[in-house]
Structures are given as structure tokens and as C-alpha cells.
Amino acid sequence: MKIIRLTPACKDYPWGGALLREKYGVNSDLEPLAEAWVLSCHPDGESIIAEGEHQGQRLSGYAAQYGANFWGTKCEEFGGLPLLIKLIDAKTNLSIQVHPDNAYALEHEHQYGKTEMWYVMEAAPDAYLYYGLKKSVTKDELSKSITDGTIIDLLRAVPVHAGDLFFIPAGTIHAICGGTVIAEIQQNSNVTYRVFDYNRIGKDGKKRQLHVQQALDVVNLNPTPLKWDFGPHLATCPYFTVDKVVGPARGICSEESFVSILIVKGQGTVSCAGECAPAKQGDSFVLPAGSGGWAIDGNCEALVTQLE
Numbered sequence: 001m002k003i004i005r006l007t008p009a010c011k012d013y014p015w016g017g018a019l020l021r022e023k024y025g026v027n028s029d030l031e032p033l034a035e036a037w038v039l040s041c042h043p044d045g046e047s048i049i050a051e052g053e054h055q056g057q058r059l060s061g062y063a064a065q066y067g068a069n070f071w072g073t074k075c076e077e078f079g080g081l082p083l084l085i086k087l088i089d090a091k092t093n094l095s096i097q098v099h100p101d102n103a104y105a106l107e108h109e110h111q112y113g114k115t116e117m118w119y120v121m122e123a124a125p126d127a128y129l130y131y132g133l134k135k136s137v138t139k140d141e142l143s144k145s146i147t148d149g150t151i152i153d154l155l156r157a158v159p160v161h162a163g164d165l166f167f168i169p170a171g172t173i174h175a176i177c178g179g180t181v182i183a184e185i186q187q188n189s190n191v192t193y194r195v196f197d198y199n200r201i202g203k204d205g206k207k208r209q210l211h212v213q214q215a216l217d218v219v220n221l222n223p224t225p226l227k228w229d230f231g232p233h234l235a236t237c238p239y240f241t242v243d244k245v246v247g248p249a250r251g252i253c254s255e256e257s258f259v260s261i262l263i264v265k266g267q268g269t270v271s272c273a274g275e276c277a278p279a280k281q282g283d284s285f286v287l288p289a290g291s292g293g294w295a296i297d298g299n300c301e302a303l304v305t306q307l308e
Contacts (some may be wrong), residue, residue, distance in 0.1 A: 010035065012033065018091075089181050096130065124178075183303055
């Protein structure tokens with residue numbers, strides 16, 4: 001099996017909506033439906049093989065049984081899949097948050113840190129997000145703003161439109177805001193330090209937990225660049241290289257890396273090694289390393305992710 005269609009793990013965080021179910025084909029009864037982890041081997045939410053003789057099996061288990069190097073030689077240093085891909089429906093604002101780098105996360109959380117990127121799939125006319133600080137601040141200034149509830153005044157609010165890209169290095173304070181649907185490609189980590197959550201009440205009737213001291217330990221106190229030069233790629237870093245393709249598109253899945261294909265718009269087909277699978281908006285596929293030539297045909301757009 002060279003074309004593996006995936007069923008996502010889903011999350012019902014309070015800021016979510018219903019668009020992932022209504023427009024992106026995510027089959028979940030969760031309400032709200034906030035996130036779909038469309039490529040994941042993380043223990044907090046694994047993707048499942050959607051069809052074929054291995055239907056219902058966890059992706060990590062199938063990859064372990066595959067025999068040859070499923071993820072590719074460039075993933076060996078990470079001990080497996082080094083990334084996680086999500087669809088995010090932000091009906092309202094996510095919390096103001098920050099992620100640690102590898103050194104801090106491995107010491108304190110026993111997992112990797114989180115550098116990530118966002119590809120904006122949908123945005124309301126007035127949509128924006130918070131991306132880093134407006135200007136450099138001291139740790140004391142940032143701490144005081146958290147205590148007195150004025151932290152938003154320090155953040156850079158950036159208008160967003162469908163097709164926009166944002167690269168978020170570990171340490172960047174940020175928040176996805178309401179009225180957006182985003183594809184997030186990130187390190188294989190679930191470490192988030194929540195700084196401010198608008199005093200929301202969770203399902204348990206309590207305010208959601210904050211992680212202020214950890215956030216202050218890891219936050220970048222200087223503005224993060226808005227523009228990044230990734231050459232021919234949408235984004236690239238040691239943990240993922242992402243390209244946007246418009247069907248028809250062709251590529252090679254070498255022994256060095258798996259290939260992830262996420263359809264972000266339209267519909268068509270995905271072909272590889274004599275197999276062909278119908279594909280529509282929201283569908284996620286992974287090709288094992290060494291699968292050879294692949295093709296995306298039809299009136300569709302996709303994010304293709306691998307290690308380069």
C-alpha cells in the first residue's frame with residue numbers, strides 16, 4: 001500500500017466551530033470540533049488508517065510493521081515522524097500562548113519543542129491573528145502585562161487572508177484568532193504554554209490552566225520577523241519542508257523521506273505506484289519513503305510536506 005488515506009484524531013477545544021465537519025469532510029461528533037490531527041503519531045492523538053486491509057490501525061503501528069524505513073533516512077535522527085499536521089477551525093480566538101524550543105521542552109516536558117507554520121485556508125473579511133510582539137520588552141514588562149490583563153496591547157495584530165503563510169519559531173508569542181481555518185504544520189509536540197485565555201470557563205466550570213512562568217522562561221522578548229525567505233518552498237526548517245501545489249502536479253517520494261499530501265481546496269486524484277485514490281478538500285494522505293513518483297490531478301490545491 002503506497003497511498004495511505006488517514007482518518008484524523010479530533011479535539012473539542014472551546015474555541016472551535018463546525019466547519020471541519022461541514023466543509024472539510026471530518027467525520028466527528030465532537031461539538032465544538034476545533035482540531036483534526038490529519039497526520040499524527042503523537043500519543044495525544046494518532047491518525048488512523050482509513051481504508052484497506054489495515055483499516056482502523058494506528059499509523060505508528062503500521063509504520064513500525066512496514067519493514068523498510070517507512071519515514072525515510074532523514075527521519076532517523078528523530079526516531080520517527082518529526083512533525084504533526086492539523087486542520088484548525090477557530091470560531092473564536094485561541095489563547096495567547098507560546099511554545100518552548102527543543103532544549104527547554106526535552107528537559108521539562110520530555111518531548112520536543114514546537115516550531116510551526118500556518119497556512120490560512122479561510123479567513124473572514126475582518127480576520128486577524130496575533131504574531132509576536134509589537135516591540136522589544138523586558139521580562140518584567142511582559143509579566144506585568146499578563147498580571148494586569150493588558151498583554152494584548154503588546155502584541156502585533158496582523159490581518160489575514162486565504163493563502164497567507166506565517167512561520168512561528170519556538171518562543172514566538174502568538175494566537176490564531178476567530179474567523180479563520182488554518183492548516184498547521186508543526187514539530188511532533190503537544191507542549192503549549194498558555195499565557196492568557198480571555199478568562200474563559202472550560203467544560204469543568206473552571207478557568208483554563210495558565211502556564212505563565214514557563215512562558216516567561218521561553219518567550220522571545222523581541223519582535224519576530226513577519227517575512228521569511230524560504231526560497232522555492234512555502235516553508236522549510238529541520239522538521240518539515242512544505243510546498244503548495246496546484247493540480248496537475250508531479251513529484252518523487254524518495255528513500256530519504258515520506259511525503260504527506262493534504263488537499264486544501266477542490267477535488268481530484270492522488271496517484272502513486274499504480275494506485276489511484278479520489279481526493280477532496282480536507283483529505284490527508286501519506287506515502288511511505290521510497291514510494292517513487294506521485295501525481296495529483298484535478299482541480300485542486302494541496303500542501304505537500306516532507307523532509308528535505
